[in-house]
Amino acid sequence: MPAIRAARDAAERAAAAADLIAALPLQQRAGLLRSLADSVKLHTQKLVSAGSNETGLTHARLETEARRTEVQLRMFADIVESGAFLDVMVDLPDPEAIPAARPDLRRMLVPIGPVAVFSASNFPLAFSVLGGDTASALAAGCPVVVKAHEGHPRLSALTAELASAVLPAGALSVVHGREAGPELVRDSRIRAVGFTGSTRGGRALFDMACARPDPIPFYGELGSLNPVIVTAAALVERGESLAHDFIASLTFSQGQLCTKPGVLFLPAGHGLETQLAEEADAVPPAPMLGQWIHEGYTAALTALTSHPDVRVLTGRSAAAATPGHDAVIPTLLSVSAKAVRSAPELLHECFGPAALIVEYESQEDLLATLPLVPASLTTTVHGREGTDDELARLVLTAVPAGRLLWNGWPTGVAVTQAMHHGGPWPATTSPLHTSVGGTAIARWLRPVVYQNMPDALLPPPLRSDNPLRVPRRLNGVVEQPAV
Structure with a gap:
């Protein structure tokens, strides 16, 4: 079927681009996110018009959402530039350590690989093609395949077109059709999934992700009563x-x-x-x-x-x-x-x-x-x-x-680094990380430890001279190198 074929092709492009996207210097990665934000700002009225025609949402509501999309992209650009999201830890060797001599251990977070993102129906911009899931995954250094929502396909295609003028080939693809979603979750090249939608649909896809021969993380934001x-x-x-x-x-x-x-x-x-x-x-x-x-x-x-x-x-x-x-x-x-x-x-x-x-x-x-x-x-x-x-x-x-x-009301989720938009089941499939806020980036990263590795073989954030000047924890003490 065309939708299944499109999903497979998009996963293949993402896999081919994964190493390139992961290797982008932090400054360049941040620059791409800011360029995407600039494009959203420049084309806001075109996006709003397309969204209003498809969803029935007012221009005022969609203009606010476009602004939110832009702000999210800029926030993750700042997070990338700081380097703190890499969570770098260095424990120097200690022959006197108890209970045994300690080797040289250097740990950091690395991109998990190609990510599939499911657009939400109720936020055709801020939780869609360039929404928070996509922004945080690109910030982490992961290529993204977005399953467009059937409620706003033309807006999704327009947003993808604007993004293609900014991003490297394979960094972002958009696919359409109900069959494309399960195909992406099952595809061995996809290494994690972000979903915003119904409890029923999210649970079905979550079970599918867990049933793979190689189960992958599935971050679903589902239903909530919000008492x-x-x-x-x-x-x-x-x-x-x-x-x-x-x-x-x-x-x-x-x-x-x-x-x-x-x-x-x-x-x-x-x-x-x-x-x-x-x-x-x-x-x-x-x-x-x-x-x-x-x-x-x-x-x-x-x-x-x-x-x-x-x-x-x-x-x-x-x-x-x-x-x-x-x-x-x-x-x-x-x-x-x-x-x-x-x-x-x-x-x-x-x-x-x-x-x-x-x-x-x-x-x-x-x-x-x-x-x-x-x-x-x-x-x-x-x-x-x-x-x-x-x-x-x-x-x-x-x-x-x-x-x-x-003494407040739950509607209105601020775009800030401290925000957490998640909760235990059935609010989400994973309460540890969030679909809004700075820690959203953690969903698309995994830790790697290098033991007794020569400096020349280490990623720059782990090298002794810390050339990127990223924050690190050295023998348990936080270092904040001067820029």
């Missing part, structure tokens, strides 16, 4: 503003964000039902990214609303969801914490503008229910500092997550 817990003190202090901000976070981008707050824990008798319903009903109907997402959203919502203990708070009917068969309106559901403990399947992601409000009678009721929430990308507590400190500590550890928030 938000409001304490009684916070409710009294600012309940109305919390309700308003929750609706804004829930409905941003039609709820099609992996960090959307999918479940809100409120004290029983909170008195916010009318405000929440009215503000949700006031949000205009809008189309989802594609028919496949609309179908998944409808199925998940139907499963939730069919439970006898679940109440629908919003007033508009589904008929209000016009124009277009794939336009939707926000839906708020309510259930007691006690009912959730009897039916934990209610704590299931509904990708779109819907959320489950769980009412708890007491702190004990809350703490008995939270462990049923699946591990998530984020856990948020809205409380009063001082009054709620002890409760907050218990709540923040009850739901394992990669990002813990205090």
Whole structure:
């Protein structure tokens, strides 16, 4: 089939270019990333126009995403230039070491090889052809094969065309078609995979990566409920503003964000039902990214609303969801914490503008229910500092997550080196590394130790004179050479 053939050809090109890309000097590698960022900036309006035509996302949203893509590329250029990501360690020989004499040991991280990246449907620029997975893999010195998402093929092709004018041959290829994805995961030339998408699709590909004769790392960013817990003190202090901000976070981008707050824990008798319903009903109907997402959203919502203990708070009917068969309106559901403990399947992601409000009678009721929430990308507590400190500590550890928030909202993932966008299963297939932030580069690197190796055979960062002036740890003490 054409898609399978294209995937194989792209993997072959990536394998042929792997040594060249890995050997690029750090300054040159950083320069390529900045050139890609310059190209995104120069062609933003062309990219935005193509993306809007295919996805229905607004120009303003896509312009922000283009800027994010540019910033990500520049951030990884800075990371490459610093050299710290190589994690260089040198232990000099010591004949007196205990329990035995120590040889000369020099360790650093090296590129893992060709990487396959699966584009996301909901971020056609920032998690796509030149998104964070691609940027971090190129920064690591790995060629990339991107499986374009079927929701924005023309934008993917345009982005690839712009990148080809900057990168060496084989550094970046883009393939299309559903059959291309599994073929890339199975291809022996692909050494790692980055994926952003559904739990079902990600798990299938993850299992495929593990079932290979030579299993490879699969970094999947999947589904997440992102629980938000409001304490009684916070409710009294600012309940109305919390309700308003929750609706804004829930409905941003039609709820099609992996960090959307999918479940809100409120004290029983909170008195916010009318405000929440009215503000949700006031949000205009809008189309989802594609028919496949609309179908998944409808199925998940139907499963939730069919439970006898679940109440629908919003007033508009589904008929209000016009124009277009794939336009939707926000839906708020309510259930007691006690009912959730009897039916934990209610704590299931509904990708779109819907959320489950769980009412708890007491702190004990809350703490008995939270462990049923699946591990998530984020856990948020809205409380009063001082009054709620002890409760907050218990709540923040009850739901394992990669990002813990205090008095904020999970939507909006900052592009910074300290950011972690991950979490235990089912949020991701690997909680150790992240798809956003500086440590994303670590996914595409592996450690190598050189023992008693002559200087002439060592990579420059490990040589005694450290010609690249990269940060190193010498006999356990951090060195920061002057540039």
